[in-house]
Amino acid sequence: MSEQNPQQTSDGYPTPKYAWTLVAFLTLAYISSFIDRYILGLLIDPIKADTGATDFQMGLLSSAFTWVYALAALPLGFMVDRRARTKLVAIGIFLWSLATIWTGVAKSFFQLFLARMSVGVGEAILSPAAFSMIGDSFPKERRGLPIAVYSMALVIGAAVANLLSGGILKWAATIGEVSLPFVGQIATWQFIFIVVGLPGFILAAVFLFLREPPRIESSPREGASLGDAFVWIGHNWAAFFTFVPIFMCMVAIAYGQFFNAPMFSRTWGWDPSNYALINGLSILAISPLTYIFAGRYSDRRVAAGDATAPLKLAILGLFIMIPTAAIAPMMPAGWMAFAVFCVTTAGIGLVSATGVNALLAIVPGDVRGVVVAIYYFFISFIGGALSPPFIGWLNDAYFAGEGLRYAMAIYPLVFGLPVMLLSSVTLKYYRQVLTHA
Numbered sequence: 001m002s003e004q005n006p007q008q009t010s011d012g013y014p015t016p017k018y019a020w021t022l023v024a025f026l027t028l029a030y031i032s033s034f035i036d037r038y039i040l041g042l043l044i045d046p047i048k049a050d051t052g053a054t055d056f057q058m059g060l061l062s063s064a065f066t067w068v069y070a071l072a073a074l075p076l077g078f079m080v081d082r083r084a085r086t087k088l089v090a091i092g093i094f095l096w097s098l099a100t101i102w103t104g105v106a107k108s109f110f111q112l113f114l115a116r117m118s119v120g121v122g123e124a125i126l127s128p129a130a131f132s133m134i135g136d137s138f139p140k141e142r143r144g145l146p147i148a149v150y151s152m153a154l155v156i157g158a159a160v161a162n163l164l165s166g167g168i169l170k171w172a173a174t175i176g177e178v179s180l181p182f183v184g185q186i187a188t189w190q191f192i193f194i195v196v197g198l199p200g201f202i203l204a205a206v207f208l209f210l211r212e213p214p215r216i217e218s219s220p221r222e223g224a225s226l227g228d229a230f231v232w233i234g235h236n237w238a239a240f241f242t243f244v245p246i247f248m249c250m251v252a253i254a255y256g257q258f259f260n261a262p263m264f265s266r267t268w269g270w271d272p273s274n275y276a277l278i279n280g281l282s283i284l285a286i287s288p289l290t291y292i293f294a295g296r297y298s299d300r301r302v303a304a305g306d307a308t309a310p311l312k313l314a315i316l317g318l319f320i321m322i323p324t325a326a327i328a329p330m331m332p333a334g335w336m337a338f339a340v341f342c343v344t345t346a347g348i349g350l351v352s353a354t355g356v357n358a359l360l361a362i363v364p365g366d367v368r369g370v371v372v373a374i375y376y377f378f379i380s381f382i383g384g385a386l387s388p389p390f391i392g393w394l395n396d397a398y399f400a401g402e403g404l405r406y407a408m409a410i411y412p413l414v415f416g417l418p419v420m421l422l423s424s425v426t427l428k429y430y431r432q433v434l435t436h437a
Contacts (some may be wrong), residue, residue, distance in 0.1 A: 014213050019137035022213065023146045025206060026130045027153045032200050033123045034157025035164070036100045039196060040116075041258035042161065042276050045265065048185055055259075055404070059392035061384040062258050064113050068120030070381035075315075077128040077229075077373025081366065085129040090207035096122030097200025104193030105183060128373045131356050135368060136213045141303045143360065144310060148295025148353040154254070155287035155349060162195070162280030166273045185276040194218040216365075229370035232363070237259030239362065239429035244378045245419045246426065247315055250351040251383030252415040253271065253325050253344070256408065257386045260341070263404045268334030282342055297352055300339055302361075307434050308427065310358035315423045317350025321417035329408040362433045387411055 013019065040047075044058050053061070079088060099118035106112045134146050178191040186194075233240050260279070264270040295311050301309030321344050328340035356372065363371045394407035 001138065005218060007233040010217050012214065013139060014137050015067040018211070019213070020146070022133060022210060023149055024135060025203075025210060026089070026126075026133070027150050027156075028208070029089060029126055029203055030130070030150060030153030031157040031160065033091070033096060033126060033164040034154050035161045035196055036096065036103075036119060037260075038124075038158045039161040039164070039192060042166075042261050042272060043192065044259070044262050045272065046189045047112075048286070050189075051112070052362075053109055054391060054396055055262075055392035056264065056396050057109065057253065057392070058350045059389035061113060061116055062255065063107075064116040065123075065351075066255075066380050067115045067313060068119075069124045070377045070385065072121050072124035073373040073376045073380070074370070075129060076125045077370040080125070080128045080132050080369030083088060084212050085133050086207050086210045086212050088125050089129050090105050090204045092122045092125035093200050093204035093207065094122070096195045098122075100197030100200070101194050104186070104190040104197065106190075110172070124373075124376075127376055128369045131360065132369045132374050133213050135360055135365065135413075136216045140361065143300060144298035144302065144354070145292070145295035145355050146355045146358075148291045148298070151352045151356070152288055152291035152349075154352055155283050155291070155345070157281035159280040159287070160336075162276040162283065164192070166276030166280065170273045180322070217318070229367040232367055232371065233374065236362070236433050239433040240424075241425040242422055242429050243359070243377060245422065246318055247351065247375070248354045248379045248383035249318065249416050249419045250314075250321065250348055251379045252387040253321050253353075253412055254348050255384045256387040256391055256411050257341075259391050259404060259408060262404040263329060263408055264334055264337070266402075269336070270334055278338070282338070283345060286342055286345050286351050288292075290346050291353040291388075294350050294353035295357075298357060307361055310361065311427060311430050314351045314358060315353045315427065317347045317354075317414070318420060318423065319347075320344070321347030321351065322412050325412035325416075329405040358430070361431070387415065390414070396416070 014022070041061060044055075047053065047061075048055075048058060076088070094117045099115055099122060102118065103112060103115040106115050130150055131147070134143065134150060138146055178188060179185050180191070180194070183194075261272045261275050264275045265272050298310045298313060306312075324340050324344040324347065328337045328344060331337035331340060356375075359375060360368065360374065391404075391407045391411050394410060395404045396404075399406055
């Protein structure tokens with residue numbers, strides 16, 4: 001199949017119809033991947049009951065995916081700059097769907113750990129490939145909205161995971177274990193993972209038939225190597241390493257909410273299935289509007305000449321999500337805590353919607369896949385991999401497993417305060433790189 005899309009506009013980009021079709025399917029793939037990541041946090045207590053795991057071990061189970069995801073992203077990012085990206089995405093979806101089903105049939109904590117690691121291998125290819133293709137499908141001044149729509153999959157996936165698991169948990173409470181052909185009797189939480197994994201095989205097949213967008217900005221130079229991305233980062237290290245912590249912090253806050261369902265259950269007596277349904281509906285009410293606003297506003301400001309607009313929105317989101325994430329667990333009532341967490345959700349949306357758009361503005365196209373993969377390595381390995389085990393360890397070590405709300409209030413400040421203090425420096429270095437981009 002040819003990599004060149006025959007439906008192109010006069011400036012070489014794909015037609016809007018094709019470009020948005022590609023964004024739609026990439027967003028569906030991202031939703032599918034994030035449902036699997038998020039749903040684990042809603043099932044902590046039933047998994048603990050069946051495996052005897054501690055909160056710290058459950059945090060490690062969450063991080064098993066993240067470690068592999070972060071490490072695999074580097075070589076896969078190099079492939080994104082050189083191979084058919086739609087085919088790579090198809091392979092990735094197939095692999096993570098298979099690993100998700102393995103999670104559902106695992107017989108021990110060790111098998112669960114291996115299954116979650118395997119999910120990371122498949123999912124590591126998606127975002128570097130997606131952002132590379134979006135960058136080749138839209139000019140810079142119209143790129144903010146499609147990136148925001150794709151990034152919105154994070155919260156839509158979380159919402160669907162909440163609604164799906166909440167509904168299944170309520171249904172399963174009336175029947176107990178589930179019996180499946182060839183598998184036998186399985187627990188409800190195992191059945192949920194199997195349900196989540198199966199649709200991915202259909203989505204993987206779709207990507208085998210999608211045309212590759214032409215490489216307008218992302219064609220590698222002759223003789224280019226993996227090291228070129230590290231050379232660019234070395235030349236712009238001050239901007240890159242003050243920029244990335246904002247988004248590491250966002251991921252840390254988002255992944256720390258892995259413990260929200262058990263915190264609401266243990267602290268305020270909320271039934272996990274009720275929490276999941278209410279949380280899913282609230283995310284759907286808040287996040288799409290936040291992401292679309294961020295994408296449209298960013299595009300308008302960039303078109304008006306303010307190239308720093310995406311980063312400014314991300315910094316605004318940072319100053320919203322850190323204080324609210326720390327305050328919410330200490331509220332005297334569950335509904336008050338939930339209301340404050342809704343504000344946190346809006347802050348996370350502002351940061352998530354604008355991060356890669358801000359990054360693409362300063363990164364040369366021919367190293368984009370690798371640099372985005374390195375960016376994901378840092379935000380996933382540090383932000384995503386550290387926050388769940390840190391919360392679990394803090395609760396087990398200092399609150400005897402009974403003070404999850406206190407651990408949840410402390411971790412946003414640990415991850416967020418230093419980044420907030422650095423934000424003005426970040427903007428300064430970012431402007432310097434923009435002038436030479």
